[in-house]
Amino acid sequence: MLVNLTNRAMALLLAGMLLMSNGDIPGCSSVTALALSQSSVSAVHRRNVVVVGGGPVGLATALTLSRPPHSCNVTVLERTDGDTSVATYNPARSYLYNINPRGLRWVDSVPEVATKLDDRGVVVRGGFGRFCIVPADPSVAIPEPTGVTVAGSPPKSQKRNTRATPSISKSVWIPRHQMVELLQECCEEQLYNDSKGVGSIQVCMGKEVASMVDTAETALPESQKGPSITVHCRDGSMYGADLVVAADGIDSAVRAQLRDPAQSESWLASKARSFVVRRYRSPATGLKLKALQLPPNFTMIDHDGTLVTTQAQNLYSIRGTNQGTRDFASLGLLPMKDPDMVRPANIITRPDHELWKLADGSAVKAWFQSNWPRLNWDEMVDDKEWERFVQAKTTTFPYCQYVPGSVVVAPNESAGVVLVGDACHAFPPDIGQGINAGLQDVVALDLALQDREIDLCQDSVPPSWSPSASAPTLGQGLLRYQRNRRAEHGALIRLARFGSPYQYRQPWIRDRIGRVCWSANVAFRLLLNKATFGWVPPAAILLAQNVNLSYRQVMRRADTTARVLQSTVLAAVAWLLVRKFSLL
Template identity: 45%
Template structure:
């Protein structure tokens, strides 16, 4: 057995050091925003594209995102679109399935509707469709009916936001432990205030430099704001990039815009008293409940809705969603708000259920408001050499009220499309993209340009869906709301009837089409537009037939 000499060992170490020094360094990326979409972008860039990722979050501590917070106590339903991303990472998808409540759509979901009158027995849980029919018959309002054919395609998963973030952070740790691909470094308390290109190459976010920056920092995105500033003529982005004004938001108001929302925390497995002689109903976290109030007026109507969650021992949060002029926003004292709720919900024993501290917190909470339906036409920029650039994903490029259930799913699909673009693939189909010139060398700039060109029309269609999909599901109680809700429901019903009698030749309404994950948002809205065109042709045809005799008489009277 030959024992290597000191000289041989030294030469071997020198050789390996020389080889390592000749290898190009890993590309660097910065992701701004550590919500679900930002974490998804970090995982994709590190594991699939070999980037060393710096993930920046403005919150002062990581636990802010991964622990329950009543100001962010809402649930995601990760549907088939969002699962396009989660299934790229088997461990991520497995965690999601195990920690969530499975949902198979409107046809499969059950709901317990609790009447306001305490003398009425609580009906047994029923299919969501039937409960909407019951509500329609109770109130005799056509605007409350849920079409029977509204069925979701595929399986979705209900999970609280903080739990979704938590399991994704676990996936970051697991990725770093494997040591495969790039490394993800997570920093909190780092707020982005500047994004700028450099002549020496790369993009700077504060003191951090990278080849690629991904803005996933929400609807008030600082990254997008920086891209909307005027640019210098030298040393900036390529002239082929979207102009600064493309990064200024286009906004539309929907019937759900500016609704105010805040959370009332209920204890786990709380009891709902039943009619006399019946035992109380003990709630279960995996069931859906709708608890009605006695108030029906424009400024005092309220219904408590509870969506499914896996943990049956966790706090049960119910979202209070109303118009800004609702009475609950005028009550700033815990005792006053408790008294109001006890009158509104005479069936409930709030006095023994909710603490004085929670009533005080709820009364003082200002909550948040649903945004406009808004999006940025600009989604990416790149430098003149195509070596560095910036891309936007999630709420940084689109935001809308949560009534179509596509918020987190659309954001995760943004990351999927960015992944496809960086891989040289068509962002819509995931297939190999056709280059304008066969000899074109792939570059980051060209891939970002593809992301901008192909994904921008998809987001424009998403915002149209948000404007018209289901803007009255919160049963806004103003009289004008009720009239418009009835008209909207009649429109939905008419499209469903046409869809049935034409054997699917005429597509159904867009909110139903959006439940089909094989359709892009552009395809959804194109199909809905075909129905709109058909209805216009029918209406104008009927008008023409109605006035045709008069037009003939007038033509005969002309000399």
């Protein structure tokens, strides 16, 4: 009775403080802070989770773990200061996501996210949208945009996980900052949800993680223990947690802590070797990207002098006239839902490209004018944008990398740390799986903590919010997650290395030779696939479009074809040698 009265008094005190401060808690959104005063007293007995990283995967994790059957109290720590959606928008990068059924599996499990995503994104069915390659020569007509599908639909007789390669049934294009914004809205709206068993979500900005400390008191009974991990931020704030989720990207501070020699006496560093990053180079590693902001619905000059107006929801690749190894470039534009929104035009090329050496806006403008004569640069882009483009830092495509370990668990299995998204796997964006693989991690973590089978196929049953009959310990759930994701992440990185690394038309001579060889390999495998009525699998990048296959299954089938071809070649060479020497 005394405990209940104390808890109720603390809640009323916090509510009064919030009312006196107009709902503001330093570093937290006001809506989130207000919800803390409205949380149920029983929430003090819920598991505390700290999610490091306020990007799409981090916010998705917060939504999942705060809902039944987990019902955790979640604190999201984002190192960028200011509003989440604004702070994470960089016009020089202008990332756009293509969320396919691998990622939509998580989206569909949260109805409000699915509704907002369909409303704000470009929904494409049966492929990736309408695509137009604009020729560099102004005397050549601009073709009409056509639909893009990577693979055809399978025969009706072939079911899930067969050798068929169905095309993607639905995907959604959306800019990264809009994805972050809608997820943050869902986190805030959940705070007003009257459903029982829903935990709280607190989003704190400007919180850069400095260290993690094991604060578990193993001598105390479980009912008297506080949070087992304390996360220290550089501004002096501290957050207690039973579970820390690292969703803080390729340079994860949490992952670094798990390898910190200062933690050698703690269970937090007990698996330090498994968090050593394994890096592999692909033909896309090291490429540099910048985006120039073009006006919405800009026009291009057609072969007959008429103007062709671009459409916001179409994809465009505008070829340049330069064809050298250090001056070739194309402009790439991805679909946007809002027809009045500026169009980011991406330039992706090698780091020794002459464009990166230009030091002022007027020089860059002159270079664009000579390379893309179809566009009226005087009217489209002002001097301020040219200077911004010059001053902006380029984004460098990373190595294909992952860590073998994705969890570390306390000896009593009551606490742990888990990695999701880019914190445990990262690669260039060639295969379009970054956001989708991250959201699959969230689904796998959800199912593992429920002690359910981790099946991420498109037509498998979505995660249920009903509690399982015998929930595992936190440690058991985390270890199940690691067993499932370790092989998946390794296969994902192999797919990233060999899937489609030449799509940026890298201009070096070796790149052009590699692109020809890669294209021949894909064409030959596709021909065998058609000739054998699907018994010989096509190339890995085509298999990846079959969302009913895991990454392990994709690479296993691609490797099977490779081994068959190698064996056939060796057998043919052996036969020729035997025949030659027998004739002698």
